[in-house]
Amino acid sequence: MKPVRWIAPLLMAASTLPAQGTSRWVYFGRDHRLQYRADAQGNRIMDFSFAGYQGGGVPLPATPVAKTLSAVGGDNTSAIQAAIDEVSGRAPDARGLRGAVLLRPGSYEVAGTLTIGASGVVLRGSGSGDRGTTIKLTGPPHRFLDIRGSGAWEAVGNSTPITDAYVPAGIDSFQVERTAGLRVGDTVLVRRPVTEAWIHFMGMDTLVRDGKEQTWIKAGSFIRTDRAIQSISGNRIRLDVPLSDSFDSKFLNPPGPTLIKYTFPGRIAEVGVESLRVVAPGQDAPITEAQYTVLRMDAVIDGWAKDTVVQETQNSITVGAAAKRVTLDGIRIIHTLTHSGAAAPADFSLSGTQIFVNRCSVTGEGTWPVVTQATVTGPIVVLNFSSDARGVAPHQRWATGLLVDGGNLAHSTERTPGIAFSNRKTAGSGHGWDIGWGVAWNVTSPYLLVEQPPGSMNWCIGCSGRPVTTSGIPSGIFDSPDVPVTPSSLYLEQLRERLGDQAVRNIGYR
Incomplete structure (x- = not known):
């Protein structure tokens, strides 16, 4: 048996690597707090610290x-x-x-x-x-x-459409069509539709193996993000945890992304x-x-x-x-x-x-x-x-x-x-x-x-x-x-x- 290379003291330093360089995407500002670079559409590296x-x-x-x-x-x-x-x-x-x-x-x-x-x-x-x-x-x-x-997630009420034309990855808020029936603390699913247009954009509609077409993700399904509502201001919903993906209406409509309240008894x-x-x-x-x-x-x-x-x-x-x-x-x-x-x-x-x-x-x-x-x-x-x-x-x-x-x-x-x-x-x-x-x-x-x-x-x-x-x-x-x-x-x-x-x-x- 190979020896287990494992060290686990009560308190560990953040890393054993001697950090020397600076990232162009996440770096310390003058106030020694992290600064995040975004692309032209506002996408950025998310705050991962909510894991666990x-x-x-x-x-x-x-x-x-x-x-x-x-x-x-x-x-x-x-x-x-x-x-x-x-x-x-x-x-x-x-x-x-x-x-x-x-x-x-x-x-x-x-x-x-x-x-x-x-x-x-x-x-x-x-x-x-x-x-x-x-x-x-x-x-x-x-x-x-x-x-x-x-059991599973149980929807409560009707879903509300997300109205922003583009929701960047790494952010925690967006506009919805209506907020009636939603409250701070509600658990919600953000539903991102899998459309034929998005599958084509990703180049995933041409997968063939041994002469048989392969399905990447089934069109008509949804990718769910499980979150809670942190705040509501007008029609803007802020989530407790940032989103890990972007939502581009060019490829997701119809039916478009939605938000719906849920319970999970x-x-x-x-x-x-x-x-x-x-x-x-x-x-x-x-x-x-x-x-x-x-x-x-x-x-x-x-x-x-x-x-x-x-x-x-x-x-x-x-x-x-x-x-x-x-x-x-x-x-x-x-x-x-x-x-x-x-x-x-x-x-x-x-x-x-x-x-x-x-x-x-x-x-x-x-x-x-x-x-x-x-x-x-x-x-x-x-x-x-x-x-x-x-x-x-x-x-x-x-x-x-x-x-x-x-x-x-x-x-x-x-x-x-x-x-x-x-x-x-x-x-x-x-x-x-x-x-x-x-x-x-x-x-x-x-x-x-x-x-x-x-x-x-x-x-x-x-x-x-x-x-x-x-x-x-x-x-x-x-x-x-x-x-x-x-x-x-x-x-x-x-x-x-x-x-x-x-x-x-x-x-x-x-």
């Missing part, structure tokens, strides 16, 4: 222990699930916490999938080290833990898993076959996983489309077997919005360490991530608002670069343009692939590595190549400016 638990800068809670278990011989699934169910039946406290199920040190065989389906419940081990809590997955391949609410909150090790039997199976996996979080707001070591699982961590304000902190995934299939599994598969991946790592080869899925709207932040091979590769079908901030993506190749913001064309089933408005900031990797979609931008700022180019596809913006820039961490500086130094300390930095 409670919208960023809030420490993960120390949920009180409500039930304690010791390992038993044989399968522990039913005993652990019974404890989770018991705690789920308790009344929540004023913070919405019901309690933690604490697993004492030891080895727990688990042959089935555990489920947390109520707010305020945490599954906690006694540490991820050798003397802590080890979950040994047994039986047929399965997922260890589902943390999942129920089944979404659960204040849930997590922490301080344990999950070990699976070694497996080199095609991704179409059943696999040992670790965690899926969906229909969750304000959830987390932290201090968890994962060994030999595939497609280990999945954050679903209905997840919001989730932190993954100190997750270490270890592979001693190299996956050999044509299609590689993903260690961290990210959907949802306001997702924060902090100080996580992947050791071993043959996987995609971090991917985003289809039509994801950020902010999604990957801070100080490390991997042995490949790196961060938005996988398919137009994710927006991803920040890869710092980190060392070692041993990547020209074919599998450490950063891959690109047009995947007919790969998969027509993955096409996988990302717009993505930022790689002070990343170190041997190879960097950053391409420029129509009507959008992708940035590689202060990154060290060799740019990879593709014939016929324009390169993205390489700003201060091989010279790290200030601030050393964009996310942490944005967080500091918005909420103060304590917010940065709350998540383990200084």
Whole structure:
């Protein structure tokens, strides 16, 4: 087994890179506050600091222990699930916490999938080290833990059209036709239609593989951005978090972008898993076959996983489309077997919005360490991530608002670069343009692939590595190549400016 290269003191400096250069797109002004360059249409790099638990800068809670278990011989699934169910039946406290199920040190065989389906419940081990809590997955391949609410977004009332001819990426306000029935604090979906005109503009209506037309994103569908109303002034709506994409009426009408109020009664909150090790039997199976996996979080707001070591699982961590304000902190995934299939599994598969991946790592080869899925709207932040091979590769079908901030993506190749913001064309089933408005900031990797979609931008700022180019596809913006820039961490500086130094300390930095 390769040694795990992992350092996680209580407080870390923002980055180990010696920042020297200055970005042309985000830089300190004379007042030592960040200034943002915009293009002619007003598009700019967004404020990513809203990613994470409670919208960023809030420490993960120390949920009180409500039930304690010791390992038993044989399968522990039913005993652990019974404890989770018991705690789920308790009344929540004023913070919405019901309690933690604490697993004492030891080895727990688990042959089935555990489920947390109520707010305020945490599954906690006694540490991820050798003397802590080890979950040994047994039986047929399965997922260890589902943390999942129920249902979906439920529209309230009628939608209202967005009337601006162009809404730039990175801003947080726009005009609507009417505000009747809307209030500050309402949760809303900003709906961006997928039209044939936009698909054509993106060059995604000519994808053919083996003589068959490929569908990038289905015309007539919508890309949803989950937000809340911060303020209303006349017909101008200001959101709590900036938009990660632009809205150009030339390509989106009809029907045009809209805003609609929603509720999500089944979404659960204040849930997590922490301080344990999950070990699976070694497996080199095609991704179409059943696999040992670790965690899926969906229909969750304000959830987390932290201090968890994962060994030999595939497609280990999945954050679903209905997840919001989730932190993954100190997750270490270890592979001693190299996956050999044509299609590689993903260690961290990210959907949802306001997702924060902090100080996580992947050791071993043959996987995609971090991917985003289809039509994801950020902010999604990957801070100080490390991997042995490949790196961060938005996988398919137009994710927006991803920040890869710092980190060392070692041993990547020209074919599998450490950063891959690109047009995947007919790969998969027509993955096409996988990302717009993505930022790689002070990343170190041997190879960097950053391409420029129509009507959008992708940035590689202060990154060290060799740019990879593709014939016929324009390169993205390489700003201060091989010279790290200030601030050393964009996310942490944005967080500091918005909420103060304590917010940065709350998540383990200084």
